[in-house]
Amino acid sequence: xTMKNLVMPTAxxxxxxPENPKTEALEQVEPTLAMHNLPYQTALGRPYSIxxxxxxxxxxxxxxxxxxxxxxxxxxxxxxxxxxxxxxxVIDNLPSPSDTAVAIYATADNLPTGSPLAVSDTVKxxxxxxxxxxxxxxxxxxxxxxxxxxxxxxxxTNQINVxxxxxDPFADEGAIEGSPGRMVSKTGFDLTxxxxxxxxxxxxxxxxxxxxxEERLVKKHYxxxxxxxxxxxxxxxVKKVGAVTQMISDRCGVEETLALLKVKSSRSRL
Numbered sequence: 402x403t404m405k406n407l408v409m410p411t412a413x414x415x416x417x418x419p420e421n422p423k424t425e426a427l428e429q430v431e432p433t434l435a436m437h438n439l440p441y442q443t444a445l446g447r448p449y450s451i452x453x454x455x456x457x458x459x460x461x462x463x464x465x466x467x468x469x470x471x472x473x474x475x476x477x478x479x480x481x482x483x484x485x486x487x488x489x490x491v492i493d494n495l496p497s498p499s500d501t502a503v504a505i506y507a508t509a510d511n512l513p514t515g516s517p518l519a520v521s522d523t524v525k526x527x528x529x530x531x532x533x534x535x536x537x538x539x540x541x542x543x544x545x546x547x548x549x550x551x552x553x554x555x556x557x558t559n560q561i562n563v564x565x566x567x568x569d570p571f572a573d574e575g576a577i578e579g580s581p582g583r584m585v586s587k588t589g590f591d592l593t594x595x596x597x598x599x600x601x602x603x604x605x606x607x608x609x610x611x612x613x614x615e616e617r618l619v620k621k622h623y624x625x626x627x628x629x630x631x632x633x634x635x636x637x638x639v640k641k642v643g644a645v646t647q648m649i650s651d652r653c654g655v656e657e658t659l660a661l662l663k664v665k666s667s668r669s670r671l
Contacts, residue, residue: 448481448599449476449598449600450595450598451472451474451475451595452594453566453570453591454595456486457566458590459488459562459563459565460563460578462560462563463555463560464557466578466580467579467584468563468576468578468587469553469578469584470551470571470575470591470594471508471548471575472549472551473546473548473549474544474545474547474549475545475546476545476600477542477601478542478598479598479601480537480543481540481598482534482535482537482597483503483534483551483596483597484532484596484597485503485551485553485592486563486593487526487533487563487564488526488529488530488561489527489528489561490562491528496528497561498558498559498560499526499527499559499561500525500526500559501525501533502520502521502535502555503521503551503553503554504520504551504552505520505537505541505543505550505552506518506549506551506552507547508548512577512584513550513552513577518541518543519539520537520554522536522538530562540599543598548574551596563592564593565593567589567590575587576590576591612626612627612649612655612658613649614642614649615634622636622639622645623637626655627655635659635662641662644661645658645662648661
């Protein structure tokens with residue numbers, strides 16, 4: 402099996418965390434993309450989630466033995482929150498320390514690599530198993546159709562069990578396990594989780610400052626430009642098509658091109 406090197410977070414951020422699982426929903430998160438099979442159609446700019454909620458087994462996670470899950474997002478998005486099924490382990494009839502965080506990694510050959518893209522806050526896992534909420538103070542922007550990995554992160558004497566499903570219900574990706582920095586695929590298994598994303602809208606496309614040339618009907622060319630937010634156009638004679646094309650290529654200003662065509666824009670009349 403192929404193994405990849407990755408850098409585990411050096412320390413967990415600790416603080417006052419609730420003892421019980423947090424299950425409140427991210428406001429207005431929809432739709433849910435369960436058991437995902439890409440591609441999906443999602444509304445650009447709207448929050449959404451992906452999940453694998455089957456849980457029919459558990460897998461121990463320790464500082465010396467990490468577990469995780471690979472996943473993809475349908476659209477470029479920021480990972481805001483993650484719910485993970487987990488329970489504190491019982492050792493000598495006592496619950497073990499269970500301070501836990503989740504780290505997000507890029508992948509190579511479907512295994513985590515490099516330094517974390519984002520690390521969640523630290524959550525104390527309850528003795529009774531259930532979904533626990535992890536928030537990301539500095540969310541990572543994840544690129545559409547790219548495989549990432551979430552890795553359960555523990556330090557010191559902390560250890561937990563995480564929810565696991567056998568039978569590969571999350572068909573596109575899968576569970577991973579191994580010593581920190583040297584993980585391998587756990588074929589046929591998936592973690593029980595739900596991830597909440599805030600979609601990222603693309604950067605607005607700036608208006609072409611030089612205008613553009615349109616061919617309408619047969620061999621009739623028009624120079625088009627934006628004038629106070631409205632599209633304008635002017636017929637370009639055959640003799641001037643070459644000159645206008647060159648001016649657009651040279652990114653000459655609209656005013657200069659209109660001067661060639663002997664047209665005044667509303668800006669020049671102000």
